[in-house]
Every structure is written in C-alpha cells, then in structure tokens.
Amino acid sequence: MSRIYEALQKAESERASGSSLPTREEPTRGYHARAAAALALAEPEPELENDSFPSAPLPIPETFHSPLGLDVDAVCARPWDPNLAALPALLERGPAVEQFRSLRSRIYELRDIKPMRSILISSGLPQEGKSFVATNLALSLARNRNSRVLLIDGDMRRYTLHKVLGCDPHPGLADYLANRADMQEVMQRCAPPKNGSGGNLPGIANLTLIPGGDGGDRASDLSASPRFAELLQNAGAVFDWIIIDSSPVLPVSDAVNYSRAADGVLLVARSGVTQFTTAQQAQAQLKTANLLGFVLNAVAKAPQLGSYYGYDSRQEQAHAGTLP
Ligand SMILES: Nc1ncnc2c1ncn2[C@@H]1O[C@H](COP(=O)(O)OP(=O)(O)OP(=O)(O)O)[C@@H](O)[C@H]1O
C-alpha cells in the first residue's frame, strides 16, 4: 500500500503548492493536459513491466442470457449525444487516453490474479472526479472489441452520467432498486448512428448504461437493497465488466453499501485538491471492501510517454489504426 500513500502525498503537496486545477465553473477544459492518472494500485507487487498487454477476458457464455433472462441484445437502444469534451477515453491519442489505457491494463492484471467483474468507483468527498473516472474507464474497457461493459450510475442523489453521455436519466437504478422496474427496463444502449450521433464512437457499441434515476431522500435505503447484489450477480453473467459510479463515502453511506456487493473498489483522489487525511478516512470507510487502489485524477503534468526510449505512442497508434 505504500505506493498509495506516495501518490496521495503527492496530491497533498500539489494542493499545498496551489497548482491550478479545473473548477466547477470550467469543468470541461483541459482534458488533454490534465490526464486522469492511474497511480498506486495496491496489488500486485511488484508492478509488472508490460502494462499494455491485456489479459484474455473471462469466458462469457455463448448465449448472452443471464439466469434471470437478461438479454443484452434486446436492451432498448436510444439516441445518445455524448459530450466528447468530457470523454477523453474516446480520443485516438493523447495523455488522457494513454492514462486510461494504463489504468485498464492494471485492472486486467489484477483480474488475472483474482476473478473480478464489478468495480465500484468512489472517493472521500464530492467533485474529486468519480464520474469522470467511471465513465472514461468504462469506455476504455469497452474499446476492447470483445468486451461488453455495463456502466451503472450509482449516485442516485447527483446522477450525472446521463448528461455526459447525452441520454435520458429515467428509468434508472433508483427505479430498479425500488422495485418499480426490472433490470432490463432500466438498461439502455446507444442507438445506431442514424438515430444518435454517438453510435460510431469507439467503444460506445459495447457499452450499456443504467442511469441514476432519482433516489432522492431514499438513496441511502435503496443502496442497501439486496436487489443491488442481485443486479451485479445477474449482469455478471452477461457482461465482462461492470463499472459503478457512486456518491462520496464520507458524507453518505451509499458507496459503502454498494461495496459489499462489488468485486473491487477504486478510490479517486484529485491531485492538488484531495487532502491526505480525506483519502485515509475514505479508505477507512471501506475497510471491509476489496480496495484495488487509488486513481490520482487531474494531474497537472501527465507523464511524457512519447520520448521514452524513442517510443512514440502516436506513431504506434497510427500504425495500429485504432485502439483496441
Ligand atoms: N481529469 C480531469 N480533467 C478535467 N476536468 C475534470 C477531470 N476530472 C473531473 N473533471 C471535472 O470536474 C468536475 C467534477 O468531476 P466529477 O463530476 O467526475 O466528480 P465527482 O467526484 O463525480 O463529483 P460528485 O461527487 O459531485 O458526483 C466535472 O465537471 C468534471 O468534468
């Protein structure tokens, strides 16, 4: 875990030095420069050399029907209008896309050690980048053409994923957990290109969303419903990956409730904003969960990969055509 603390201390020192960071007022500027950095995943040690080689996906059944009859191909396709400025994982190149690829590779490595399909994304406090990391990680995983990815907006208080993807927030997780809708009814996919501008974007076709719905005052109770574990279990039979965005762990209990059902948890710390003690408290709240590590988000200077040993990621990607 020492690498976690190093990363957090770096975040703390950046905060102390007052580095300029995106604010609520300028949310979508500077994604290229301020990459989300995948740092300090707790396990495995030592770090593997080659982090760009994805492991084989877990076998998924030939028929995409879960025991409860969930049929991914029959999930309702609706027009989406993704906000590209908030989705750097869709870009062909750049520091942000590289960092999400790197995060993805670390996760593949962890899955090689221990089976894992569902990952909860949380942080200590609001506005640290949970939704940003959840959405871009989900898209990065979905760019592997063999991956089916379910993205769940588990923040039923401030649900935002539908805004980033440009789609309807209803019906959503809150409706499912309150028993007003079944699993398949709350899922949606992006309609093919003629109906929605997002259809051609890399990874979008492999992505299924459960938006937040509106949990309102009941969010805490709803998040503790056994229907959430059921959802992960049944969706796990048909999706390779399930990424769950959530509310912050320190003010409300929703994420801790979800963490009991998720296979792993990633905590987000915002560089220059998240205080070391906040991150420690967040980690303490999740002591019974399988904490995979921290993601240090919004790092002012992303690592310069291009010049290392003459390796130019842009050239490599140009040769390869598109990212997987
Ligand atoms: N790496 C980044 N670069 C630039 N902007 C970012 C980055 N990460 C997050 N943001 C922006 O910061 C704001 C907060 O991010 P986000 O909504 O992901 O945080 P959150 O932790 O989910 O917040 P909340 O707790 O309110 O749900 C958003 O406007 C988002 O677009």
Ligand SMILES: [Mg+2]
């Ligand atoms: Mg959020």
